[in-house]
Amino acid sequence: MDEFSFIDKLKKLFAGIGDETILGIGDDCAVVPVSADESFVVTTDMLVEGVHFLEGGISPRELGGKSLAVNLSDVAAMGARPVASFLSVALPADKRGGWAEEFARGYSDMSARFDVKPAGGDTTSSKGGVAINVTVVGRAPNKNLKYRSGARVGDVVAVTGFLGISAAANFINEIVPQVAEGAWLGERQEVGAMMDLSDGLAGDLVHILRASGVGAEVELTKIPTSHPLELALAGGEDYKLLLTASADGFEALAADYRERFESELYPVGRIIAGIPEIVWLENGMRLLRDFRGFDHFVIHITRLTNTTDGDAVQLIVIIL
Ligand code: ADP
Ligand code: MG
Numbered sequence: 001m002d003e004f005s006f007i008d009k010l011k012k013l014f015a016g017i018g019d020e021t022i023l024g025i026g027d028d029c030a031v032v033p034v035s036a037d038e039s040f041v042v043t044t045d046m047l048v049e050g051v052h053f054l055e056g057g058i059s060p061r062e063l064g065g066k067s068l069a070v071n072l073s074d075v076a077a078m079g080a081r082p083v084a085s086f087l088s089v090a091l092p093a094d095k096r097g098g099w100a101e102e103f104a105r106g107y108s109d110m111s112a113r114f115d116v117k118p119a120g121g122d123t124t125s126s127k128g129g130v131a132i133n134v135t136v137v138g139r140a141p142n143k144n145l146k147y148r149s150g151a152r153v154g155d156v157v158a159v160t161g162f163l164g165i166s167a168a169a170n171f172i173n174e175i176v177p178q179v180a181e182g183a184w185l186g187e188r189q190e191v192g193a194m195m196d197l198s199d200g201l202a203g204d205l206v207h208i209l210r211a212s213g214v215g216a217e218v219e220l221t222k223i224p225t226s227h228p229l230e231l232a233l234a235g236g237e238d239y240k241l242l243l244t245a246s247a248d249g250f251e252a253l254a255a256d257y258r259e260r261f262e263s264e265l266y267p268v269g270r271i272i273a274g275i276p277e278i279v280w281l282e283n284g285m286r287l288l289r290d291f292r293g294f295d296h297f298v299i300h301i302t303r304l305t306n307t308t309d310g311d312a313v314q315l316i317v318i319i320l
Contacts, residue, residue, distance in 0.1 A: 007025060010025060011024070011025040011026060021033050023147075026148070026211065027078070027147055027148050027149075027195075027211075028043060028074040028075075028077040028078055028148075028195050028196060029041035029042055029043040029074055029075060029077070029078045029080070029138065030042045030043070031078070031145060033142070034139075036142070037141055037142055037143075038139060038140070038141055038142060039080075039139065039140060039142055039145060040137055040138065040139050041075055041078045041080045041137070041138045041139070041140065041145070042135065042136070042137050042138075043071050043074040043075060043135070043136055043138075044071070044133060044134065044135040044136075045067075045070050045071050045074070045133070045134055046131065046132065046133045047063070047066070047067050047070075047131070047132045047133075047134075048129065048130075048131050048132075049128075049129030049130040049131065050129050055129070057171075057173075058173045059102065059106075059173070060095075060099045060100075060102035060103040060106065061102045061103065061105055061106035061109075062106060062173035062174060063103055063106060063132070063173070064102070064103040064104060064105060064106025064107035064108070064109075064110070065106040065107065065109060065110040065174065065175070066106075066173060066174070066175050067087070067107065067132045067134045068085055068087075068107055068110045068111060068116070068134055068136070069110055069175040069176070069177045069239070070134075070175065070177075070198070070239070071085065071134050071135070071136035072110075072114055072116065072136060072177035072179050073175070073177040073178065073182075073196040073198070073239045074136070074196055075136050075138035075179075075182070076177055076178050076179050076181065076182025076183065076196065076241065077146070077182060077194055077195045077196035077241060078138065078140065078145055078146055078147075078182070078186070078194070079140055079144045079145055079146040079182060079183065079185060079186020079187070079191070079194060080138035080139060080140035080144070080145065080182070080183065080186060081138055081139060081140060081179075081183045082114060082116045082136050082137070082138040082179060083116060083117060083137055083138055083139055084116065084117040084118075084119040084136070084137045085111065085116050085117070085118050085119060085134060085135065085136045085137070086118075086119060086120045086121045086134065086135040086136075087107060087118060087120075087121035087132070087133075087134055088121045088122040088123070088124075088132070088133040088134075088135075089103075089121070089122075089123055089124070089130070089131070089132050089133075090124045090125065090126035090130065090131040090132075091123070091124075091125060091126055091130060092125070092126045092127070092128065092129065092130065093125070095130055096125075114177070114179045116136065119137075140183075140186055144183075144186035144187055145186065146185070146186055146191055146192070146193060146194035146243070147193060147194075147211070148193055148194075148195050148207055148208045148210075148211035148212065149193065149211040149212050150191075150192040150193035150194070150212065150244065151192050151193040151208050151209070151211075151212035151214050151216075151244040151271045152192055152212070152214070152244070152246070152271060153214055153271050153272060153273050154246070154247050154270065154271060155192050155193075155244035155245060155246060155247060155270065155271040156244065156245050156246075156247055156250040156267045156269075156270055156271075157205065157216055157218065157242070157243075157244050157267070157268055157269040157270060157271060158242075158243055158244070158245060158250070158254075158265045158266055158267045158268060159197065159201065159224065159240050159241065159242050159243075159265075159266050159268055160178055160181055160240045160241040160242075160243075160263070160264075160265060160266075161178075161224065161238070161240040161263065161264075161266075162224045162225055162226065162240075163197065163200075163201060163223060163224060163225050163231075163232040163233075163235075163238050163240065164225045164226075164227035164228070164229075164231035164232035164233075164235050164238070165225075165227065165238070166235065166236070166237035166238060166239075167200075167227070167231040167232075167235020167236060167237065168227040168228075168231050168235070171237055172237070175237075175239050176239070177196075177239060178196075178239070178240065178241050180261075181241060181257075181261060181263075182194070182196075182241060184257070184260060184261075185241065185243060185257075188245075188253055188256075189249075190245045190246050190249030190250065190252070190253045191243050191244070191245050191253070192212075192243070192244040192245060192246065193208045193211070193212060193243065193244045194241060194242070194243040194244075195207060195208060195241070195242050195243075196239060196240070196241055196242070197236075197238040197239065197240050197241070197242050198236060198237065198238070198239065199236045200232075200233055200234040200235055200236045200238070201218070201223070201232065201233050201234075201238075201242065201268075202233040202234045202278065203234065204242055205218070205242060205278055206276060206277070206278065208242070208244065209271075209276035209277065209278070210276040212271070212276075213276065214271050214272065214273065214274070214276065215271070215272045215273065215274035215275055215276060215277055215278070215279065216269050216270065216271050216272060216277075216278050216279070217269045217270055217272055217278075217279045217280075217281055218268050218269035218278050218279070218280055218281065219268060219269055219281045219282070219283075219284070220280060220281065220282045220287070221282060221283055222266065222267060222268045222269070223266075223268055224264070224266040224268075243265075244271055245265075247270070250265075250267065253265065254267075269281075
């Protein structure tokens with residue numbers, strides 16, 4: 001059973017339990033309404049040594065910052081503002097001295113940078129490696145909340161920055177979550193769906209398509225990247241925002257965004273009616289790609305290009 005089928009199983013098993021006004025499993029954050037006008041959003045993420053990071057691959061200070069940053073990114077993805085965090089750590093004996101202090105410094109610096117209150121947590125020992133769990137609570141006016149289910153046919157699909165940078169560098173340790181950008185986009189009624197890019201555009205966009213019951217066309221030549229396309233689409237750990245916006249409002253939205261952040265909203269495609277799959281286009285020509293996800297060593301891409309006298313099949317294998 002893979003990660004997503006397990007989550008689906010949990011979602012079915014937990015359905016119907018408790019307060020039905022709480023939005024649970026399936027979006028970047030859970031949404032807990034506090035009044036008719038406002039909600040708390042809550043997200044939690046776990047980082048495990050040997051799985052998410054390797055000893056020596058990241059400094060404890062960077063790890064402290066990153067463990068909070070990935071959660072701030074999920075809060076931003078809802079159009080909300082992060083307010084408080086909870087930090088739980090399991091530490092082996094050799095990590096309880098200077099290592100722990102450096103880790104705490106990184107966590108504290110990231111908290112201060114985005115003005116998020118470290119409000120509690122739990123500390124325990126570990127007989128194995130380090131395990132870290134961070135929970136972040138945010139808040140937003142209900143009208144600002146952006147769900148994965150908010151995409152509508154005709155919407156522009158856009159991303160907030162260059163993709164593939166982290167994967168090309170064999171994963172960067174310093175993540176800058178788009179906290180102000182997310183809250184700002186939340187206030188804009190042109191924005192339909194939003195999520196953060198943690199697993200790569202190719203996989204992440206499908207979550208929006210499934211939740212919204214729509215398809216999408218993505219134009220490969222519009223993907224903002226200076227790295228091989230495979231890294232931009234399936235590399236992961238981008239921590240940029242992926243959003244859909246009404247076609248007639250997009251230009252004004254992008255202009256205001258540019259003025260506010262001196263940065264671009266990059267349109268990469270549009271939402272279409274149909275099954276929740278991505279139709280890849282290259283200069284308007286339809287391609288058929290088979291993504292196996294990101295493999296550190298070998299990426300196989302099956303590519304079907306349209307020609308005037310029928311379909312030609314071309315197999316490209318890139319070995320990095
Ligand atoms: P993200 O990458 O945005 O953090 P995930 O892919 O980790 O999201 O999780 C997708 C959804 O599944 C989220 O709503 C999350 O809360 C939920 N989820 C993941 N694991 C569990 C679990 N063990 N129990 C309950 N919900 C879970
Ligand atoms: Mg997310």
